[in-house]
Each structure stands twice: as C-alpha cells, then as structure tokens.
Amino acid sequence: MIKQIREYAALPGGFGIIVGVSMFLSISILGFARPLLIPYAPDELIGDGLAAPSWDHPFGLDQLGRDVLSRTLAAVPADIGVAFLGVSIPLFIGTVIGILLAFAKNRVFLSLVGSIIDGINAFPLLIIAIAMVTFLGPGLFNVVIVLALMNWARYARIARTRATIVLRENYVEAARLMGYPRRRIIFKHVTPNVSSETLAYALSDFILVIVIISGLSFLGLGARPPAAEWGSMIADGRVFLGEAWWITVFPGIALCWSAISISLIVEGLSRRDRAN
Amino acid sequence: MSNYLIEAKSLSVTFNSYGFEVPAVREVDFYLDKREVVGVVGESGSGKSTFARVLAGLQVPTSGEVTFKGENIFRGQQAYPGELRKAVQMVFQDPYSSLNPRMRIINAVTEAVIHHQAASRKDAKEIAHNLLQRMGISATDASKYPNALSGGQRQRASVARALSAQPEVLLADEPTSAIDQSAQSQLLELFAELIASGLSVVLVSHDLGVIRYLCDRVYVMESGLFVESGITKDIFQSPKDSYTQKLIASIPK
C-alpha cells in the first residue's frame, strides 16, 4: 500500500494530490467523527468565557464558555458538507442543461437560454449570493438554494461548449455510424467526456463555495447563532482578537486548511495534465 | 435499378456559411462494384472528405442521389435506415478522436459487437478480443484506454470497431495520413488482407502511393469535381487531365 502511494507520488503532481487528499480527509473525518472524539458539545457552556488554550481545551473557550475545538470541528458538516451540496447541485443541473443545449437546434431558443446563462455568469458569484440571501433571509439552507439557482450557469456554459466539441468528434460520428440509439450516445459517449471538464471545474469551485459560505456567515447572512460555522465564529471572535485570539484564529486555520487542501489537489491534477 | 453496390448520381453538396455559398462537391457521378477497391484522390479543399461523408450517410447532399444496392440511402429520418446501417462503415483520419477517450478499447469494440451481433456480453467480449487480435492488438493493449496506444494502434482499433458491424463496404478517409511510416505499412497490409477476404473499400486519400497500392480504380478530384477516373494503372502511367498530370509529376522519385 505504501509502495503504491510512493509510486503515485512520484508521478508529476502526485505529491500535491496526496498531501491535499490527506489534508482534506483528515479534517472531514475529524469533523464528522467529532461526537465520538470530543467530550464537549459545541454549544455546551462549560466555564468562564475567554479561557486560554489548555490541556482540557486545546483550542480554548470562546466568549460564552464553549469549547472552541468542539465548535471548530462541528462546523465541518456546515462548511464542508454544505459546500459539497452547493457544488454538486449546480454541477448536476448545469451539466444536464449544457448537454441538452448542445443538442438544441432552434436558434431562438438557443439565443434565449444562452443570453440568460451569459447574464448570470456576468455577475461575480459572491455579489449575487449576498444580494439574494439578503432578499431571501439568512440561513445555510437559503445559501444552498441561492447557489443552486445561480451557480448552475457556469457549469452549463462549460458543459455546453464541451458538448458541442464532443458532438463533432469522430468517435461520436462513429457511434452514429454504428447505429447506436441517441440515448446511448448521450449517456455513454457524450456525458463522460463532458463531465470530466465540469468535474474539474467543480473541484476548484468547491474552494470558492466554502469561502462564500463562510463569507456570508461572517456578514451575518449565512449560518445563524448558535450554529457552529467558521465564518460566524470568526466574526464573533473579532472583537476579542486582542485578548482571546483563539476564538478567531482556530476557525480561520480550519478554513484555510480546507481551502488549501483542495487547492493542492487541483494544482496536482493540472500539473499531471500538463505533463501528459 | 442500379447494379452497383454504391452509386452516386449528380451528387452535389453546397455549404452555407454566413451567407456565402461554398460548393464542396459539384454534380459528381460515382460507382463502387462488389469486391472493388476504389480510390478518390485529391488535395486539401478538393471536397473528397465531404464526398466520403455523404457516402457514409453522415452528410446530407444538397442535390443528387446515392444508392446502396439500388435503394436510396437517404430515405426518411436517418441515412441507411434499420439493418442497412451495418452495411457501410467508416474509418476516419484522426486517430486521436476516433475512439472515446473514456472507454477502454475492448469495451468500445464489445459494445459494437453486442449491438450488431446480438451476442451475450460474455460472447461479445470474446468476439471483440479475437477481432482486435486479428488487427494486431493484444489482449493487454485492448484493456487500455486509447491514450495509452499509439496512433497506428488506434487506427487498427477503429477498423476493428467498424468491422464488428460486418459491413460490406468500408469507407476510409485518409486512414494513414496522421500516423507514422511503420504504422502506415502495418495498416495498409491489414487493409490488403481485408480486401482479399471480400471487403469492398472506398479509399479517400491525398497519398498517391497508398492509392496505387490498394485501389483498382481511381477518381481524381479537384475543387469538387471528378476531373478524371479510370483504372489505377492507366491513370498513373498515362494521366490525361492536366491536374492529374501535375499530381503524378510531384511524386518524389
């Protein structure tokens, strides 16, 4: 097993991928296994607030006396889990729409949908997210809805461009020559070759979505107290930065850790692509 | 009713590009007899690829007709409707896009065998392996993805896939142009074998050496027209049209 990992690491980009995956897995597993690992509940009021890190509480206690370590790990389902939803839903919707568009023949329909997609894509995702959440009201659930409603367009553009190229490739023409039914061509030939690109985009989108979730929560638009979430924890701890830096810093490190881990994976994969 | 395997009469294909009319093929007549190997030679822009695609049913002509065993191939929604689709298959020029990059070679061919020969998955896989073996692709290579194989191997895999339909006619659009020398010879030998076992072939190429090696008859195409046609030997030894003469003269000695 070690040998296989060593071999994988030796390939271009392999080292980055392995480090990135390890980092991501470690924080995800710790996060989801928190109930088994940490004796303190994330919203349990333990003692005096603003207690510095100690053996009992390695990350210290926040202003309400809650264990910061417990809260940091409890935020994983919120930040990483919600980010996962916030990426996979647009990924699915966008890829499907993109592929369908590539098959469409009606010029008017194509222009219409194309314009809608371009219009949505013209706005930076964060700005639109802030605007819509202000409109819909705060809450992680609403954040996911906003992302699903808006972010699909980016995937649709990628999927549609790729699908139009794939449809012209010789192997799709060969499939038509073989007389394969259209359904088969779409599912077995077009979709896998399109989703390789949309999946790649999804991976780097993941980072952005994590940051959006935390960012919205930081602004008070995402997770609502007392929910544990890195962005809101960072916001809470801002006032106490001088006396109790641990309230802000540890969630911040967790956020960076997650983003960097995915970044490393993305970088490793692109290095591998280039080497080929 | 036509006696020929494939016949084209007054075939024209005109493309409409941003308001400009581009005539790619201009009223050509063509025929392919059983067990014949016919070549279409021309340079880039001559329209030969477009012509091949019409014969394959991938391109609808602007006017004229193409018949297979006397019947129009473009009747109804699809070209070569129903069972007829198996009869005419095609191999393309670019080995890099001829195979689905996300599918292992063996699976791509097995899929074709299942579709055409209605065999069970297990039987189909065996048939596919044998077919690939005949094309010179070992079992180990067959289980790889296309990007692990060389251009020549990919072309041969494409031929295997085309053959799984047990076609009567194979259209080959510049099959050797994008692969290197040794792979070219191997592919050509393969074609010679297939021809010897009864396959009829239409070979489109700009390579006169390949045409001379494989074809019984040749059509010379320039700017969408067939400027000359005849038996290969005659065309090469005594070309009558000035363009044909120019082509023959530019072969390095």
Next chain:
Amino acid sequence: MTKVLAEIRDLRIDVRVTRRLRLRIVDTASLVINKGQLLGLIGESGSGKTMLCRALVGTLNRRGAYIQSGSIDFEGIDLVNASKKDWRSIRGHKIGYIPQSALAGPNPVMRIGAQLAEAVTQRGRKSKDEVRRRSLELLELVQIRRPEVVLKQYPYELSGGMKQRVMIACAIAQNPKLIVADEPTTGLDVTVQAEIMELLSKIRKEFDTSIILVSHDLQLINSICDDIVVMHAGATIEKLPSLKVTSALHPYTHALYDSRIDLVEPRGKLRTIKGQPPSVGKWPTGCRFADRCDFVKDVCRSTDPAPFMQVDDSQWSACIRHKEIYGGAK
C-alpha cells in the same frame, strides 16, 4: 578553408520531466554539415530529430530540455555553451529555422508585412523603404505572386503552401549560412510539397546556403538531398550519400528503404519493419534497433553505447556488425 560548416559530436540531450525525473531523448548523435550542402535528416517519430534541430537553433530550454554532454561547433562558435546574448546574434542571422507547417507559422494576429519586417530588420536599423524593398524581394524569391498584396494580408487569408513560403522568406531574410527545416512540407499537399522542395533547392544553389531537411519520408529526402543522416531512438545510426542508399551499412536504413510502398505490387506483401521503436525512457542497452533487427547477435546488445563509426570519407554507420553483414563500403 575547410568545407565544414557545423559539426555535432556525441550530443546528449535530456529533458526535465519533473523535479526528479529526467529522460534522455537524444543519445550520441553526431553529424557534420558542409557549406552549401543539402543534408537530409530522417527518422521515425521519437527518434530525436526534432530535438536535434532545436539544439541547433538554441530553443531547447523552452521545453525543459538541455544538453547533457557533447559538442556543437558552428563556424568555430560553441553552440552548447552559447549564452542568450550569443544566440540572439546567431539565430536568424547565421542559422535560420523553418518550422513544421502544421504546428507553427506566421503569427496569426500580424500582417505578413509586419512579420517579414521583423525578420528583415532584426538588430539592424533600416529605413521603411529599405524594409519594404527587401520584403518584396524576399517574397518574390519564394515565388509568391502579387507580393504587394500579400504584404497587407493576414495569415488566415493564405493557403498552407503560401504560409510556408512566408516562413521560408523569414528564414532567409538575413542570408543565414545554415537553414534548419523541420518537416517543412509535412501536412501539405503533394503538389505544394514539390514546389517547396524546388524552392529550397533553388535557395541552396543561389546563395550557397546549407540546409538540413528533416523528414520521415525517405523518398522525399532521397530525391533532393546530397547526403542523408538516419536517426533511430535518439541516436544517429548512419550517414551516407543519397546515391548510396541502396548500399547502406545499417539494417535500419535498409529496412526503411525496403519498406517503401512503391516497391511493392498492388496489395502485395509489404516489407514492414517489425515492432516499434523503443519509447523514450525505455531504451534498451546496446544497439536500440536490436529487437527489430534481422541480423541481431548478442554482441549487438552488449556493446553499449553503439558507436558511430566512420567507414570511409562519406559514410558512417553505427552497426558494429556492418562488415560481416554487408562486407564493407562499396
């Protein structure tokens, strides 16, 4: 005054794939080119011929490749250790380069006139009139009709053959002593190929320029070049005059020659070279053609590296058994 213009001796080129992984792509390549000579360089893909060209033009570094050992001497200048500054005065001025037509060509966003002006002006100050005059002169040299019109055109308006002629015009703009043409006609129509080859011959005759013509087409090289250098798996394995190609002294050269398609009757048995050239990084020790050779013996694999030996003053071979197989040069 020696005839020799450039000499490459025992060149080794490595490429840095990753920080730790290095691959050797050219191993023991040697060749000599004389003044006014048309030298053909032939090899299959992966033989290292393109890398050898890059070494001659100094563009190896762009792909992470570098010269590991060996020497390249061009008119007394050491090209292996030449600095970037040195190269700026060599490239274009003393050594010209014509790229493969399908891969590179005139800059698509520049008019032909602007591109040609760049090539003509290189490091010199010329008046607009002089540049224009020289540009038109060059376009006429490469047999482009209506050169005044072409000067104003963009590359997309030209055919493949015309674009290559423009590249040739750029290459000869400074009257270099050596032109390296890397598969200049691959991918072009055969009639255009014939014209470009005629053009290169004309340039060689008129300006006494040496030309290295790289190709994978033996017939093409044979019909136009004085001498031929054959490469296989990163090494130069034979050098011989093109007239002597039937009495080559290396099994690979013979195999290449015998595999020509025009030798065989229609659909007859083709003489193919069995197997494939060994891929980069997986080269066997000893002669790298051994696994595909009909005359292989143990000594072929154990002599490492296979030496490139001079047989007489015009023929070199890397086959250590050539005397036994072919009985010496004829």
